[in-house]
Amino acid sequence: MTNSSTSDSPGTLPYFAQDFTKPDGRALTLYGLAPIELSSDVPSPSDEPVDARPEMRWHPLRAEWVMYAAHRLNRTFLPPPEYNPLAPTSDPAHPTELPRGHYDMAVFDNRFPSLSLSAPQPQAVPGTDTRPGTGKCEVVVFSQDASGTLGGLPAEQIELLLNVWADRTTRLEAGGVIKSVLAFENRGVEVGVTLHHPHGQLYAYDHIPPVQARMLESAQAYLNDMDRPWLPDFVAAEREAGLRVILDGGAALSVVPPFARYTYETWVLPTRAAGKLSDLSADETSAFARVLKDALMRLDALFGVRMPYLLTLHQAPLDGDYPEFPLHIELYPYLRAPGKLKYLAGTEQGGGEFANDNFPEKAAEGLRAVSMAVEQP
Incomplete structure (x- = not known):
């Protein structure tokens, strides 16, 4: 010790x-x-x-x-x-x-x-x-x-x-x-x-790995063009649309993004600009945790099985101060229907362009409709 x-x-x-x-x-x-x-x-x-x-x-x-x-x-x-x-x-x-x-x-x-x-x-x-x-x-x-x-x-x-x-x-x-x-x-x-x-x-x-480097580059370009960070604008647009938000926990929400690459892909993110988890307040961290729990339970309840998935937490790089970087969690489910797995095939592996079998709006509707007992934020 x-x-x-x-x-x-x-x-x-x-x-x-x-x-x-x-x-x-x-x-x-x-x-x-x-x-x-x-x-x-x-x-x-x-x-x-x-x-x-x-x-x-x-x-x-x-x-x-x-x-x-x-x-x-x-x-x-x-x-x-x-x-x-x-x-x-x-x-x-x-x-x-x-x-x-x-x-x-x-x-x-x-x-x-x-x-x-x-x-x-x-x-x-x-x-x-x-x-x-x-x-x-x-x-x-x-x-x-x-x-x-x-x-x-x-x-x-x-x-x-x-x-x-x-x-x-x-x-x-x-x-x-x-x-x-x-x-x-x-x-x-x-x-x-x-x-x-x-x-x-x-x-x-x-x-800085390629994915995070591209995220940072895009976030910086948005900030330069709009004079404000991307994340709060994305949250406001999703709340207004009301089509893809799964659960709005106030200081955090879950959403099937309108550009989802995977069927039932789910993002969990704070509702204000933050680059790292350590930038969140106690109330924001608590809301983030409860929305994440809800998102994970919905994926399991969707087909009544343990959903195979990849969860990734994206935080700002550590070689500078990047408050414009959008802190968020991405969930990539590998089950797109009962018994049907999502495999990365030719267009994804060879071309880097994803093909999705379901529109995000329909996926979000299905996740919202899941019936389960869960502590809400």
């Missing part, structure tokens, strides 16, 4: 955080709505230090970097139900990633990272430029309950997750190397999940 702290500053839900070092040298932080209490030692599946040597190679025609991390081929893949590496250790002879005790969420350095702050300089490769895969990859475990879901968590715990994401972003920014942080959750084997325990990941880059 290296540090114990609490957060009760204005704009955040009070929570507790405690830092530890795992036997293999990786960092672990436990978060809770109550003080952290452990009833076992901090474990690791292996005592061997992680030896990651990720590298990046430049794609000259797409003008983007590609990550290479060969060691990830050895990562845990759909382990048997009796061994869950993201559950608290029950048998010391077969340690997992987490200790036993009272806490709500955990964040630890990925054993199989695609990026590393200590990545060495790679060998030259004819035909392209190379550089170290510099960055950081963390695993975020949402709950100790292996059978649960993110949407099934109490609203207070989803609010805690928003604060965890904000805290990780602040910590990563403080090192001076990281320029962008992407939090995401893949759910379901349909989207390539290798562990069913509810969890997500954080990728921290030493550069």
